[in-house]
Amino acid sequence: MAKGPAVATIVDVAERAGVSIGTVSRIINNVGNARPDTLHRVQAAMEALSYVPNHVARSLKRQTTEQIELVIPDIANPVYVAMAQAVQRATQAEGYRLSLISTESNPLEELRAVRALKQQHVDGLIICSLRVTDSFLREVASVGRRICVIGQVPASCPVDNVGVDSARGAVLAVQHLAEQGHQRIAFINGPSGTVPAEARQRGYLSGLSECRLGRDDALVITTDFTMTGGRAAIDTLLDKQTPFDAVFCANDSIALGAMLRLQERGVRVPQDVAIVGMDDIDLCKVTTPTLSSISLLAGERGRVAAQLLLERLETPDLAPRRVTVTPRLIVRGSSSSYLIREDVPGGNHAPR
Amino acid sequence: MAKGPAVATIVDVAERAGVSIGTVSRIINNVGNARPDTLHRVQAAMEALSYVPNHVARSLKRQTTEQIELVIPDIANPVYVAMAQAVQRATQAEGYRLSLISTESNPLEELRAVRALKQQHVDGLIICSLRVTDSFLREVASVGRRICVIGQVPASCPVDNVGVDSARGAVLAVQHLAEQGHQRIAFINGPSGTVPAEARQRGYLSGLSECRLGRDDALVITTDFTMTGGRAAIDTLLDKQTPFDAVFCANDSIALGAMLRLQERGVRVPQDVAIVGMDDIDLCKVTTPTLSSISLLAGERGRVAAQLLLERLETPDLAPRRVTVTPRLIVRGSSSSYLIREDVPGGNHAPR
DNA sequence: TTGTATGCGTTATCAT
DNA sequence: ATGATAACGCATACAA
Numbered sequence: 001m002a003k004g005p006a007v008a009t010i011v012d013v014a015e016r017a018g019v020s021i022g023t024v025s026r027i028i029n030n031v032g033n034a035r036p037d038t039l040h041r042v043q044a045a046m047e048a049l050s051y052v053p054n055h056v057a058r059s060l061k062r063q064t065t066e067q068i069e070l071v072i073p074d075i076a077n078p079v080y081v082a083m084a085q086a087v088q089r090a091t092q093a094e095g096y097r098l099s100l101i102s103t104e105s106n107p108l109e110e111l112r113a114v115r116a117l118k119q120q121h122v123d124g125l126i127i128c129s130l131r132v133t134d135s136f137l138r139e140v141a142s143v144g145r146r147i148c149v150i151g152q153v154p155a156s157c158p159v160d161n162v163g164v165d166s167a168r169g170a171v172l173a174v175q176h177l178a179e180q181g182h183q184r185i186a187f188i189n190g191p192s193g194t195v196p197a198e199a200r201q202r203g204y205l206s207g208l209s210e211c212r213l214g215r216d217d218a219l220v221i222t223t224d225f226t227m228t229g230g231r232a233a234i235d236t237l238l239d240k241q242t243p244f245d246a247v248f249c250a251n252d253s254i255a256l257g258a259m260l261r262l263q264e265r266g267v268r269v270p271q272d273v274a275i276v277g278m279d280d281i282d283l284c285k286v287t288t289p290t291l292s293s294i295s296l297l298a299g300e301r302g303r304v305a306a307q308l309l310l311e312r313l314e315t316p317d318l319a320p321r322r323v324t325v326t327p328r329l330i331v332r333g334s335s336s337s338y339l340i341r342e343d344v345p346g347g348n349h350a351p352r
Numbered sequence: 353m354a355k356g357p358a359v360a361t362i363v364d365v366a367e368r369a370g371v372s373i374g375t376v377s378r379i380i381n382n383v384g385n386a387r388p389d390t391l392h393r394v395q396a397a398m399e400a401l402s403y404v405p406n407h408v409a410r411s412l413k414r415q416t417t418e419q420i421e422l423v424i425p426d427i428a429n430p431v432y433v434a435m436a437q438a439v440q441r442a443t444q445a446e447g448y449r450l451s452l453i454s455t456e457s458n459p460l461e462e463l464r465a466v467r468a469l470k471q472q473h474v475d476g477l478i479i480c481s482l483r484v485t486d487s488f489l490r491e492v493a494s495v496g497r498r499i500c501v502i503g504q505v506p507a508s509c510p511v512d513n514v515g516v517d518s519a520r521g522a523v524l525a526v527q528h529l530a531e532q533g534h535q536r537i538a539f540i541n542g543p544s545g546t547v548p549a550e551a552r553q554r555g556y557l558s559g560l561s562e563c564r565l566g567r568d569d570a571l572v573i574t575t576d577f578t579m580t581g582g583r584a585a586i587d588t589l590l591d592k593q594t595p596f597d598a599v600f601c602a603n604d605s606i607a608l609g610a611m612l613r614l615q616e617r618g619v620r621v622p623q624d625v626a627i628v629g630m631d632d633i634d635l636c637k638v639t640t641p642t643l644s645s646i647s648l649l650a651g652e653r654g655r656v657a658a659q660l661l662l663e664r665l666e667t668p669d670l671a672p673r674r675v676t677v678t679p680r681l682i683v684r685g686s687s688s689s690y691l692i693r694e695d696v697p698g699g700n701h702a703p704r
Numbered sequence: 705t706t707g708t709a710t711g712c713g714t715t716a717t718c719a720t
Numbered sequence: 721a722t723g724a725t726a727a728c729g730c731a732t733a734c735a736a
Contacts, residue, residue, distance in 0.1 A: 007470075009713055020723040025715060035721065050494065055471035056417065057713035059408045060728050069451075075433055076634075084427060088454065097468070099421075099451030102440065116449070119407035120359075120729095142402065227638045260640050282428075286579045288612050361729055372707045377731055387705065409729035412712050472713095 008049035017045035028053060064123055067097045068309065071113040071127040075102035078281040079251075079298045080128065083150070086302035087126060094310055096123070105130060114139050117146060124309045126150065126302075130194055145316060148309040150301055152195055155322075160308045162301050162323040166196060166278070169294040169327030170203025171210065173248045173276040176292070176329055178211035180336065182246035182274055186219040188233040188258060189250045197222075200250045200278070218242045223254065230257025238265060245273055246335070252277035252284055252293055259291065259334060274335040289333030297325045360401035369397035380405060416475055419449045420661065423465040423479040427454035430633040431603075431650045432480065435502070438654030439478060446662055448475070457482060466491050469498060476661045478502065478654075482546055497668060500661040502653055504547055507674075512660045514653050514675040518548060518630070521646040521679030522555025523562065525600045525628040528644070528681055530563040532688065534598035534626055538571040540585040540610060541602045549574075552602045552630070570594045575606065582609025590617060597625055598687070604629035604636055604645055611643065611686060626687040641685030649677045 010028075014021040019038055026032045027042050034042070045051070059065045068091050072080040084100055091098045099122070103109035110129060117125045125143075128150040129136060137157050140147055149161040177185050187204045190197040201220075208215055221236055223229035230249060234257075237244065249255035255277030259269050267273050269289060277284065280295035304323050312318055362380075366373040371390055378384045379394050386394070397403070411417045420443050424432040436452055443450045451474070455461035462481060469477045477495075480502035481488060489509050492499055501513040529537050539556045542549040553572075560567050573588055575581035582601060586609075589596065601607035607629025611621050619625050621641060629636065632647035656675050664670055 007472075010715095011713080021714085022716085022724075023722055026722090029715080031716095033721065038721080052467065052470045054412075054713050055468070055473045056408055056411045057728090058715080060406075060412050060712090060730090061714045061716085063728075065408065075427075075436060075452075076430075078428070081427055081433075085454075097453075097464075099453070100427075101449075101451070102437075112449075115404065116407070118359075118404045121407045231638070257638060260638065264640055286583070286609060286612065288616055362731095363729080373730080374708075374732080375706060378706090381731080383732095385705065390706080406729050409712090410731080412714090412728090413730050413732090415712075 007054075008051040009054070010051070012049055013042065013045045013051050016049060017041045059120075063120070065121065066095065067099060067122045068124045068126065068306075069099050069101060069113060069116060069122040071101045071103060071110060071125065071129075073103055073105045073128060073130050075100070078283070079279045079296070082281075083128065083298045083302035086299040087306045090303055090306035091310065096310075107131070107133070107136065110136060111139060114143055114147075117143050124148075124313050126305045126309055130196065132195065145312060145320070146309070148305045148312070150305050152199075153322075158320040160305075160312060160321050162304045162308065162325065164296045164301060164325050164327060166296060166327065167199040167203035167206070169278060169296060170200045170248065170250075171207040172327060172329045173278065173294050174204060174207025174213075175211060176331065177246040177248065177274055177276060177335060178207075178213060180246075180274060183213065184216070184219065184242075184244045185213065185246045185248055186221070186237055186244040187248050187250075188221045188223060188230060188237075188254050190223070190225040190229075190254070192222055197250060204248060216242070219244055225251050225253055227253050227257030227260070230254035230259075231261040232257075234258045234261040234265070238267075247273060247275050249275065249277045252279045252281045252291065255291055255293070255334075256283060256287065259287065270334050270337055276335050280330050284330075284332065287334075292332045292335035293330050295328045295330050297327065300325055359406075360403040361406065362403070364401055365394065365397045365403050368401060369393040411472075415472070417473065418447065419451060419474045420476045420478065420658075421451050421453060421465060421468060421474040423453045423455060423462060423477065423481075425455055425457045425480060425482050427452070430635070431631045431648070434633075435480065435650045435654035438651040439658045442655050442658035443662070448662075459483070459485070459488070462488065463491060466495055466499075469495050476500070476665050478657045478661055482548065484547065497664060497672070498661070500657045500664070502657050504551075505674075510672040512657075512664060512673050514656045514660065514677065516648045516653060516677050516679060518648060518679065519551040519555035519558070521630060521648060522552045522600065522602075523559040524679060524681045525630065525646050526556060526559025526565075527563060528683065529598040529600065529626055529628060529687060530559075530565060532598075532626060535565065536568070536571065536594075536596045537565065537598045537600055538573070538589055538596040539600050539602075540573045540575060540582060540589075540606050542575070542577040542581075542606070544574055549602060556600060568594070571596055577603050577605055579605050579609030579612070582606035582611075583613040584609075586610045586613040586617070590619075599625060599627050601627065601629045604631045604633045604643065607643055607645070607686075608635060608639065611639065622686050622689055628681075628687050632682050636682070636684060639686075644684045644687035645682050647680045647682050649679065652677055 010021050010024050014024045024042055027034055070087050088098045101113050116122055124146040126148045149159055152163050153161045189201055221233040223233045255275055259275050262269055277291050277293040280293040284291040284293050362373050362376050366376045376394055379386055422439050440450045453465050468474055476498040478500045501511055504515050505513045541553055573585040575585045607627055611627050614621055629643050629645040632645040636643040636645050
């Protein structure tokens with residue numbers, strides 16, 4: 001199925017130009033010298049036949065595809081989009097083509113991607129996985145070193161990886177809210193069982209104790225990592241009648257949904273309830289009020305991952321390296337009445 | 353640079369199993385029959401060497417990569433993401449791998465993508481281009497038929513393509529607003545010069561005349577296809593002091609920005625000003641109020657494009673086909689006070 | 705049922 | 721400076 005059309009090969013060019021294929025090949029890759037007239041004849045032949053080198057054959061011979069694959073869990077998530085853009089910039093600059101695969105968190109798709117590397121389909125692989133299972137790691141290990149994992153991998157797994165201390169990020173959020181004078185800080189988390197959700201919960205709790213705030217399980221809600229999830233969580237929280245004066249959300253989608261729902265139900269943000277999200281997606285900058293968030297530096301992680309992979313492709317027997325980036329707090333209107341919105345001159349947030 | 357590591361080939365397997373490479377190959381592709389014991393020996397050898405077929409060599413021999421490439425202008429735009437997801441589903445179901453390229457509207461990148469097809473890198477190509485230039489079309493034509501263009505291509509270009517009548521969509525928006533009793537309908541358009549912007553402007557104008565509404569150039573603003581653009585446009589409009597009771601925005605990002613800015617400046621949506629956007633991105637469903645929009649059926653277009661391409665790969669000498677989808681009006685809260693929000697039970701939009 | 709040999713389109717190593 | 725030829729790893733037509 002799906003054979004390509006007949007197309008000129010290097011043999012055709014050589015024939016038409018009346019030279020050997022060796023000569024043509026040398027000219028294509030401009031290695032060695034060619035006499036001006038043969039050069040000219042060959043170029044004319046290439047033009048006439050509109051010859052273009054077959055990349056598959058070239059890859060087979062050179063044992064290199066000049067292609068890198070990036071695997072992300074969900075292309076609909078702006079965080080991974082930012083990551084992809086950073087990776088693309090970095091790899092493209094080095095002359096590699098980047099192909100992007102979105103697995104929709106389907107482990108089978110992740111496997112397919114790793115197999116593409118085994119099959120020499122691509123030179124290297126950057127994979128961002130939410131659930132780093134043992135079988136996944138075994139697969140990764142089996143595939144050699146031309147891989148870089150974005151996410152948490154156990155120290156025992158000798159593979160390049162770049163992670164982020166998201167628990168630390170959660171601590172930052174809680175600290176910030178506490179500093180603003182909030183005492184009862186709710187936490188809307190994603191589905192338990194995923195690595196990110198666990199880490200954020202840990203961070204939330206240790207943030208509370210660092211700030212000497214009491215823990216109240218009624219303030220912790222688990223939901224989906226979506227705006228709809230955030231809306232629902234606020235309804236649950238409000239209907240519980242448990243008072244709260246701030247919410248930390250495990251990602252920005254939740255936070256956005258939560259903020260909208262609070263406003264719909266007549267709760268003012270940030271005056272009545274302050275909100276901090278996590279991921280720092282672009283949308284944070286344009287809502288009313290703008291949304292404070294913990295940046296997990298998705299773009300930065302992508303950039304670093306690309307760099308690690310590119311270095312490894314150059315020098316395959318480097319020792320495995322592991323990089324961890326530190327989250328940053330981005331304060332905006334949803335957690336600070338004193339803040340003028342950063343992007344729109346003459347914003348609408350008057351001091352308290 | 354970047355050679356792959358040494359890995360078992362079919363020769364190694366044959367040697368270890370004590371059979372010929374022909375036999376191994378036949379077993380791999382389970383064609384013909386093999387005696388149980390040889391089958392077993394070969395499988396054992398493959399296991400032991402953890403053999404995996406080299407996809408590049410296979411592609412060269414079979415003249416097929418089983419890979420399709422999708423080229424979109426901007427991966428940060430939810431519309432293209434929806435399109436990509438649809439294409440991915442369709443191609444994956446047929447056993448093709450999809451690799452996604454985002455050109456950031458860089459014509460050079462589009463060229464690179466088309467060249468990948470020429471180089472037999474991929475079996476087929478779906479490309480969604482904003483500015484369909486002559487040189488682009490020449491390139492496309494030169495590459496054979498294994499391509500499907502999403503967007504407007506002149507009838508003279510014999511290539512599969514799927515388009516959408518976005519002018520018609522704009523008419524729908526204006527008609528709807530007029531039916532709601534609005535008389536002075538502003539239009540916030542994207543940068544002039546792009547094909548989509550031109551079409552939407554045409555549609556807006558013919559919508560006005562169809563509804564016997566006067567045209568007022570003061571009500572037409574040109575800006576970026578972004579939320580920030582929408583915000584700025586509203587400021588311009590409001591400061592002009594030209595009255596208006598509705599806004600049609602050339603895409604949803606603009607519409608979202610416009611709605612937020614109106615609300616910030618104390619204008620109620622939809623009571624004071626109604627809004628209709630275009631593209632129907634997911635975000636429309638979760639704002640307050642929800643945003644009416646014209647769906648351009650991005651997913652549908654992706655699905656159809658994939659189908660066209662797959663059919664062509666099966667049957668290369670089909671005549672070129674061209675499909676045009678018809679936009680749909682999606683009424684939500686931003687243009688209808690009577691509407692209860694569709695996604696949240698007990699929404700907050702009381703009848704007028 | 706299995707083995708042998710040739711070619712897919714390039715590149716690279718030899719001679720010339 | 722150029723030509724001939726052997727790989728790259730796999731699939732297949734043909735022979736055994």
